[in-house]
């Protein structure tokens with residue numbers, strides 16, 4: 001079993017203690033963003049906001065560069081209007097206990113950026129930020145573990161490789177397609193994207209690995225899918241071997257922010273026939 005590591009990693013620091021996200025000063029917004037670029041994953045606790053307020057906060061802080069949602073979607077009468085806003089996804093089982101909670105596919109390791117469409121002036125190294133707000137949180141995960149979302153620091157992963165391996169990967173790129181769960185949503189213009197395996201962060205200038213998800217195909221292996229899959233899996237196994245997992249243990253009211261340029265993540269299972277989970281999710285490209 002993977003050991004749960006808390007704060008030996010730089011990921012997952014708590015910021016803006018005691019603040020209300022729907023009412024931040026400019027200074028506080030700046031502090032949030034600076035902490036996010038520095039730490040890759042930050043958490044603001046004890047929030048009580050609606051989906052609409054989350055959306056307004058996001059626009060004010062990061063801009064309106066959002067993708068992958070239907071602009072004509074109407075309110076679902078079976079879900080509280082407080083949980084609904086355009087561009088805000090609801091993960092979990094907001095309509096009650098079920099065998100099939102929304103977001104199960106996200107229980108595999110991935111970056112989220114591969115769901116971003118091709119847009120003029122927007123490259124794969126864009127600062128894509130995701131925020132996930134735990135409105136209702138299952139009291140436990142499975143096998144006696146807490147309910148968590150897990151993160152891997154891809155800058156640390158790069159730094160922990162030996163020089164020869166770093167050098168080899170710097171010559172390589174992969175094609176990425178959106179992970180499975182994106183394919184089921186109504187994102188129409190999301191083509192495959194070419195991305196170097198080693199990318200340089202737009203703000204910090206630090207090098208990190210960008211692996212997408214296990215559907216990524218290394219350039220040169222397009223005609224050999226099995227080899228491509230093995231390559232990805234071996235590389236990812238190496239990353240897992242040398243990089244501690246930051247496991248965020250959810251409390252109701254937590255909003256986690258992650259910078260997709262710096263981390264991979266996955267949700268972890270819980271018994272959705274027994275417990276309710278409502279998590280509001282919003283992704284946005286930072287306007288800089």
Ligand SMILES: O=C(O)CCC(=O)C(=O)O
Nearest residue numbers: 103106112149266267281
């Ligand atoms: O379910 C989770 O905790 C993770 C969800 C996820 O991967 C996402 O919202 O992008």
Ligand SMILES: [Fe+2]
Nearest residue numbers: 106110111112
């Ligand atoms: Fe994700």
